[in-house]
Amino acid sequence: MKYLLFAILVMASLNLDAKIKLPALVSSHMVLQRDTVVSIWGWADKNETILLEASWLNHPLKVKSDKNGKWSIPVSTNQSLEAQTIVIKDFESEVVLNDILFGEVWLCSGQSNMNFSLLGNPGQPVVGNIDAIVHSKNDQLRLFTVNKNPSTEPLEQLSADNGSWQLANPSTVPNFSAVGYFFASQLQQILEVPVGIIHTSWGASSVQAWVSADALAPLENINTENITEEPNKTQTALFNGMINPLVPYTIKGALWYQGESNRSEPDKYTQLLPAMVKDWRDRWDANFAFYYVQIAPFSKSNDYTKPKNAAFLREAQTKCIDLIPNSFMATTMDIGDKYSIHPPQKKEVADRLLYIALNKSYKYTSVDFSGPIYDSMEVTDEGIVLSFKYAENGLYGTQNVRTLSGFDIAGEDQVFYSAEAKIIDRRKVLVYSNKVPNPKAVRYGWQCYTEASLFDTSYLPAPSFRTDKWDDAIKKE
Secondary structure, three states: OHHHHHHHHHHHHHHHHHOOEOOOOOOOOOEEEOOOEEEEEEEOOOOOEEEEEEOOOOOOEEEEOOOOOEEEEEEEOOOOOOOEEEEEEOOOOEEEEEEEEEEEEEEEEEOHHHHOEOOOEOOEOOOOHHHHHHOOOEEEEEEEEOOOOOOOOOOOOOOOOOOOOEEEOOOOOOOOEHHHHHHHHHHHHHHOOOEEEEEEEOOOOOHHHHOOHHHHOOOOOOOOHHHHOOHHHOOOHHHHHHOHHHOOOOOOEEEEEOOHHHOOOHHHHHHHHHHHHHHHHHHHOOOOEEEEEOOOOOOOOOOOOOOOOOHHHHHHHHHHHHHOOOEEEEOOOOOOOOOOOOOOOHHHHHHHHHHHHHHHOOOOOOOOOOOOEEEEEEEOOOOEEEEEEOOOOOEEEOOOOOEEOOEEEEOOOOEEEEOEEEEEOOOEEEEEOOOOOOOOEEEEOOOOOOOOOEEEOOOOEOOOEEOOOOOOOEEEO
């Protein structure tokens, strides 16, 4: 009798282990990318037949789990705005997922400025947060937050305590990423389709923490020994635990706000960020859009030299526009805070990401998405004349219509002086100084903290820039 009881208990435990298991992302209330083929995946007993029935499909789909029990089923979605249901079965169990929507799915990631919630931090506010919270009830907007979970090895699942999809309302949005929420909420209202936003970020994290070992190894030696002390700066640790488990959940694009932790290595950043994006796209097997934020001016330091001057990192981020296909950068030169690395204008940041997405991903071609970006220079008898891209309707200066601040000019001696600058012909900038009779180079906004003065006529700012490649230049007043 006791052997029979033991056998029953063993069989029961086997059946329990054989139950279908789904990743946290694949759950009720999720948003699936519309009108495409998405992956539904999970785990069961090895070599088990999995049956998927979906309310919008005419026939069930079948697949067999592999020797490790993992299975994945490609599923076509459509543009229906009706809530859908999925039923997943194996021989022993059944899982029912309700209230599934088709819409636009975006991932947002980075360090503290992306992690910064609508509630803000002690002594660090978010402008407009109360109004956003009280008007946040929207069952067409779904939020998913990835819990902090560093790992030295790639994980297939998120941490056991990770939450699930939540409907946007005053109870769920206050602790969500402010940039992510402002972006997704406006996108939902404009497109009038459901939107899902997945938030996975960690304050003070380095870009190296978000790259896989395979992609990072050609760029630097990998050492994960500090994972217990500095998990957010440990190479590959956040990719392993907070990105890899999200693959292959189909996304329209990714939003990225990071860079402060890498400001001491601007040259390397032009390798690291493109490598990270390529790595993510390869794993998703998709060339999804990648839109990122240039770090805002901050710091009381007036150091002009590399790498202490954060302008070099801002320059590296600008270069990444051309280094990363299907990408663009939101400029924040006008919303920096001299005394805080966390500027409170999070909605403005989200707005600029939104303009980029609307223009490039959703073909709202009338939406301006970039301020002027330096293109070329010409030395004239009057000084140096600068030309710009993305200034189709002309330039604008905040001092008055023509006069600009924040420009420096230098000769062959590589010594910069504060310069006079003004808009000419509505589309170019003339820079000059009586201290530099034979000018060779111009810089704009070339300090850790600076105040923007150059915009286009949509009031989108120009990023800081330099026309030279000097790393040891100095500035004199």
